[in-house]
Amino acid sequence: MYTYKVVLHPNNKQQTKLKMIMNKCIEAQNIVYDYLDSLMRKNKLEHERTRKFIKLPTCLEVRRWFTIQKKILDEEVLEKRASMTKKMQRENHLDFLFYDCTNDALKQTVKDTYRSFMRFLKKESKYPVRKRYSNVKKSFYVDPYKIEFSDKKVKIEKISNSKKQNRRVLNLISLAERGRIPTNCEYYNPRVIYDGYRFYITVSVSDDNAPLKYKEKMQKINKGNEVIGVDVNINDIVTSNKAGTITTSFSSINNTNKIKRIERRFRRTQKSLSRKYEKHKITHKSLKEAKNYIKTKHKLHNLRCKLNNIRDAYIYYFLNKLLFIKENTLVKKIVVEDLDVKEMMSKENKGQNKYLRPLLQKTSFGKILEKIKEKCKFYNIELLQANRYYASSKICSLCKNKKIDLRLSDRIYRCDKCGLIIDRDLNAAINLANY
Numbered sequence: 001m002y003t004y005k006v007v008l009h010p011n012n013k014q015q016t017k018l019k020m021i022m023n024k025c026i027e028a029q030n031i032v033y034d035y036l037d038s039l040m041r042k043n044k045l046e047h048e049r050t051r052k053f054i055k056l057p058t059c060l061e062v063r064r065w066f067t068i069q070k071k072i073l074d075e076e077v078l079e080k081r082a083s084m085t086k087k088m089q090r091e092n093h094l095d096f097l098f099y100d101c102t103n104d105a106l107k108q109t110v111k112d113t114y115r116s117f118m119r120f121l122k123k124e125s126k127y128p129v130r131k132r133y134s135n136v137k138k139s140f141y142v143d144p145y146k147i148e149f150s151d152k153k154v155k156i157e158k159i160s161n162s163k164k165q166n167r168r169v170l171n172l173i174s175l176a177e178r179g180r181i182p183t184n185c186e187y188y189n190p191r192v193i194y195d196g197y198r199f200y201i202t203v204s205v206s207d208d209n210a211p212l213k214y215k216e217k218m219q220k221i222n223k224g225n226e227v228i229g230v231d232v233n234i235n236d237i238v239t240s241n242k243a244g245t246i247t248t249s250f251s252s253i254n255n256t257n258k259i260k261r262i263e264r265r266f267r268r269t270q271k272s273l274s275r276k277y278e279k280h281k282i283t284h285k286s287l288k289e290a291k292n293y294i295k296t297k298h299k300l301h302n303l304r305c306k307l308n309n310i311r312d313a314y315i316y317y318f319l320n321k322l323l324f325i326k327e328n329t330l331v332k333k334i335v336v337e338d339l340d341v342k343e344m345m346s347k348e349n350k351g352q353n354k355y356l357r358p359l360l361q362k363t364s365f366g367k368i369l370e371k372i373k374e375k376c377k378f379y380n381i382e383l384l385q386a387n388r389y390y391a392s393s394k395i396c397s398l399c400k401n402k403k404i405d406l407r408l409s410d411r412i413y414r415c416d417k418c419g420l421i422i423d424r425d426l427n428a429a430i431n432l433a434n435y
């Protein structure tokens with residue numbers, strides 16, 4: 001299975017329509033969430049009283065329940081609409097119905113929400129969270145049999161309901177990359193995504209339809225027998241093998257000028273936003289009317305997405321270097337340390353880590369670990385997480401002597417017993433490789 005992710009270039013009308021469908025999907029998700037959540041609560045009370053669980057409805061029953069609910073809600077909106085002008089409808093968010101959405105998108109969101117609860121019951125994940133409308137990654141599902149790709153465009157159903165020919169063109173959204181996604185083949189799980197900055201389409205195809213470069217690469221790959229330790233820091237990421245002969249160090253992306261420049265702009269926009277907010281407090285206008293406030297808010301969100309995208313791209317770059325020790329040779333095993341990020345970020349440690357906190361947030365340890373896990377599963381590489389209390393940076397990599405009085409500010413490790421002088425992070429990485 002190979003997945004394509006391509007940027008879309010929708011025009012203004014298409015953008016509003018796509019956003020509307022996404023918002024409706026979130027609304028549907030929250031309706032189903034509330035329903036299942038209330039059932040789960042009832043179940044818990046019942047269990048305390050009688051020691052028995054009530055049987056939860058199946059996915060099909062929930063979907064049937066939702067289709068009835070959807071019709072009732074649509075009729076309510078139509079009643080409210082009757083005495084309104086089009087402008088008033090738009091202001092009160094009544095200009096779009098569940099009926100205007102594609103049925104496949106709604107059906108899939110109900111399925112996904114139901115599945116998230118089931119995953120909780122099987123103890124595979126945490127309790128699901130209710131979605132918010134603002135600042136979340138929005139997406140919707142498209143039926144793989146109804147989607148059509150051409151070299152330049154993708155056809156998505158029901159962006160325009162009209163039968164007029166010039167209106168039907170609205171269904172065709174232009175792609176940023178020409179001829180990248182193969183035409184006339186079977187597609188799996190296509191989704192349109194919006195991260196607040198850009199629209200994307202992701203679609204999977206079978207391995208036969210993957211690009212040639214990828215196929216050739218996959219054939220050449222063979223497995224080596226190196227064990228690699230990874231030490232993640234605020235300033236850099238250092239990797240090493242057991243003997244310390246093959247080492248790499250990646251300086252953090254947050255130290256580059258590119259990121260620093262955007263961060264500066266981010267801070268400036270933040271200040272300007274707060275100034276506009278204070279101004280509107282005095283005039284007592286509602287924030288929905290404040291056009292300049294909304295404009296800067298969008299600007300800020302765009303910058304945030306830009307920063308995230310650059311950081312994500314760097315993680316992928318780092319991962320490719322980590323997994324391939326030489327060209328086309330995979331590593332055998334990866335050892336990472338288990339950082340207690342939650343405790344570091346907790347409010348009790350706030351005074352201690354006043355300057356560290358934002359830096360820790362930017363480094364995104366959680367995301368790096370998640371991506372490493374994902375890739376290791378894909379390439380079938382063994383992944384080991386060191387014990388939380390294993391002091392990888394305090395132990396000498398040569399004689400295993402433990403140095404207790406090591407401070408965070410000491411960048412170079414000096415062993416008292418054997419006199420080894422080594423870079424602190426490299427020492428930790430070698431220790432992890434030998435774990």
Ligand SMILES: [Zn+2]
Pocket residue numbers: 396397398399400401415416417418419420
């Ligand atoms: Zn030593």
